Amino acid sequence: MIPFGDPSASYQAHKSEIDQAIKRVLDSGWYVLGTEVDAFEEEFASFHGKNFHAVGVANGTDAIALCLRGLGLETGDEVITTSHTAVATVAGIEQAGCTPVFADIDPNTRCIAPDSIKEILGGNTRAIMPVHIYGQPAETGRILEIAQAYNLAVVEDCSQAHGAEINGQKVGTFADISAYSCYPTKNLGGTGDGGVILCRSKEFAEKIKSLRQYGWNEARESIIPGFNSRLDELQAAILRVKLHHLANDNAKRRAIALRYNQAFQDLPITLPALNENELHAMHLYVIEHDRRNELMEHLRSHQIGASLHYPLAVHQHAAYAKRIRGGENLPVTDRFYQRNLTLPMFPELSAEKVDKIISAVTNFLY
Ligand SMILES: Cc1ncc(COP(=O)(O)O)c(C=O)c1O
Known part of the structure; x- marks a missing residue:
């Protein structure tokens, strides 16, 4: 089966550098929050431009x-996001004690629709999480305008x-604060859990560094109630290697997406937008089709690991159904979830396999 993503191919592609990084950490005898984490934070911040700060966390x-929490949001403060996301987005909002609210998505970007944000704003709204x-990339310009106005x-x-x-401006640098997962399947993925926060303010970065370790100050006195959310040295060392190759790996993903889009342009399917003014990171290549279950079965019978991202929108999961404001009125999201289908996408996917996937999709639809 051709998988839809392949973390082991990423390891094999960068094996000697990763093996050296792992050895360096094991030999050092220091395994959590050390020089590798410091270096990763610096390199991740400068990858985004001058005057940014990064803080490594557990996921x-x-x-x-x-x-x-770093922003000082409190219980009951509402954060507007989308139901079309990994459950993790909403779990993270609730973990902070905040209340998620759902806006609908734009059918072209599949990201939060700025007009829908305006419709769902309420008296307790404190933040937007595109x-x-x-x-x-989401429509950051319009989102920031709404945020400023309210x-x-x-x-x-x-x-x-x-x-x-x-x-030419990287996502994560439009807002003052941004969150990233470095889970193994991500474009910048380790071999275990990991995460990172990017921000403009040194003070905010210091606050997050304290919050990630029991709210400690330098004397290890807890000055605010905190978490344990430390990044380990092995993940940081591996992420440094992966960061070095990220732009190139993303370019390989985009080249595959371009081949798919060109091959499928006359077929009756909805394709991901590849806009000229944007660099799409092509984490997942997702098409839409009315008979997507049949198409998925067809592809699987040809050993192509077509998949769903996700099988359910967050408001359709038992844990969230009927209790998140906005969840009752998401027509674009609901339609998308009847039609979405993920095709294989990772930098190491060979040209022959891309050909095979293109033929299988084309044979089904012609
Ligand atoms: C959009 C989105 N947000 C947040 C997360 C949370 O990441 P993690 O699994 O590292 O906690 C993920 C990854 O699953 C994600 O895809």
Whole structure:
């Protein structure tokens, strides 16, 4: 079966550098929050431009919760996001004690629709959390305008969009604070859990560094109630290697997406947008089709691991159904979830396999 993503191919592609990094950490005898984490934080911050700060944390869900806690949001404060995301986005908002609210998505970007944000604003709204879903940048310009007009914070969930850009500016640098997952399947993925927060303010970074370790100050006195959300040295060392190759790996993903889009352009399916002014990170390549279950079965019978991202929108999960404001009125999201289908996408996917996938999709639809 051709998988839809392949973390082991990523390891094999960068094996000698990763093996050296692992050995370096094991030999050092220091395994959590050390020089590798410091170096990763510096390199991740400068990858995004001058004057940014990064803080490594245990996973992307914690990164979201820590951003909101760091901003001082409190119980009952509402954060507007989308139901079309990994459950983790919403779990992170609730972990911080905040209340998620759902806006609908735009059918072209599949990211939060700015007009829908305006419709769902309420008296307790404190923040907007756009998710750059599948690596497609959300409409950050309009989102920031709304945030400014209503005095709201913006936290970008960049977990699927490491290295994506709008007009040459990387996602994660539009808002003052952004959260990333470095789970193994991500474009910037380790071999275990990991996450990172990017921000502009040194003071905010210091606050997150304290919050990630029991609210400690330098004397290890807890000055605020905190978490345990530390990044380990092995993950940091591996992420440093992966960061070095990220732009190139993303370019390989985009080249595959371009081949798919060109091959499918005359077929009756909805394709991901590849806009000229944007660099799509192409974390996942997701098409839409009315008979997607049949198409998925057809592809699987040809050993192609077509998959669903996700089988359910967050408001359709038992844990969230009927209790999140906005969840009852998401027509674009609901339609998308009847039609979405993920095709294989990872930098190491060979040209022959891409040909095989293109033929199988084309044979089904012609
Ligand atoms: C959009 C999005 N947000 C947040 C997360 C949370 O990341 P993690 O699994 O590292 O907690 C993920 C990853 O699953 C994600 O895809």
